[in-house]
Amino acid sequence: MWTRELLKSNAKQALQGRYWRSFWVCLVLSFVGLGGASASSGSAARQTVDTAGGDNASIYEMFSNIPDNMLAALAVGAFIGAIISICWVLFVLYPLKVGRCRYFMESRQSLTPASTVVSTFRQPYGNPIIVQLLTNLKVFLGFLLLIVPGIYWDYCYTLVPYLLAENPYMSATRAMELSNQMMDGEKWNYFVLQLSFFGWLLLCAFTFGIGGFFLEPYMQATYAEFYAAMRSKALAAGMTTTDELGGFVRHDTF
Template sequence: MWTRDLLKTNAKQALKGRYWRSFWICLVLSFVGLGTVGGNSGAGAREAVNNATGNTTHVDDVINSIPDSMMTMVIIGVIIGSIIAICWTLFILYPLEVGRCRYFMESRQSLTPPSTVVSVFRYPYGNPIVVQLLTDLKIALGYFLLIVPGIYWTYCYMLVPYLLAENPYMTATRAMELSKEMMYGEKWKFFVLQLSFFGWLLLCALTLGIGGFFLEPYMQATYAEFYAAMRSKALAQGFATTDELGGFVRHDAT
């Protein structure tokens, strides 16, 4: 049975002697668009998808203020920008999100090389992209329809990137099914775990967000501990086997 204090204590222990390496990794990832401070775990890529698909707020006002002669250029620019944003999310942010999960899970056991973050760019590079895309499309559909299903599915499927980090060959159907089983009875507890960082996030806001860069490794390490607890639960209750979830690589501490 996990508790917030236990997860955070384990996270601090996992970061001993590894904090600064984790800090620089999170800092670089935040610059390419994959940060979670101010959002929830694994939300960076989803936010990019939402931004890429466009925000319709005040669209009419913006369009009316543009001269007709510039409208074609604006439309072309928006289309090109959207295509670039979608491609960046699919082919860069999705793999990096899985790689970040893999790094922090491996870092629980030993000093992990930074190259772990980009290890997903090797075969099967395409499968994690497809699985995350299908997952996020389902979540987006839930938000579009009634909002509440979107929130529910967000928490049901939030372990999908971790599952792909452990088994990049997992299908979308299986990843969503297993994540939902692992999160059964845990969604509210995880929400409270997220809220437990609220005080730190307020302090980060007082530093104009700079403090968030220092908080990010601690949050990611805590979420990795949460996945470790859910993984143990899945194996103990027979949701999965060690053939499907084979664990994470151990590295020499040199």
């Protein structure tokens, strides 16, 4: 039976002698858009959007003074920017998210090369992208359906990236099914585990988010310990086998 204290203790032990490598890995990932604890400016951004959205008349007046040809150029630019952003998320951030899971799972056993993070850019490169896309589309649909289903499904499928890190050939149906089974009875516990970092995140806010960069390796190592506990439970309960989840034997990286 796992406890928050045990997971965090194991995470600290896993980071011994490996913290700074993990720090640089998380720092680089945050710069390309895969942030975690360091992404602390979301509330400020939402407040800015809400403030701007509250003065619709001013916005309409501003756009009404822009020539039509310039508006068309802005619309085309916005469309191209949106396409580029979607492609970046799909073809870069999705594989990196799986690679980050693999890196921290391998780091539990030994010092792991930073290149492990990009090992997912090889065969089967496309499958983890498709699986995560379908999973996130289902979660997004749940948020459209009165929000609550989206929150529930988000916790049901929180282990999908770890499953793909261990078995990148797993289908979307199987990954969602197995994650849901593994999270059965654990959703609230996982929420409390996330909530246990609130104090640290609050302190990070006082450092303008800089402290989040130093907290991120600890959080990711703790979540890796959570997956390890759920994996052991799944194997013991017969939800899966070692043929399907063969462990985190290090793959050759480039």
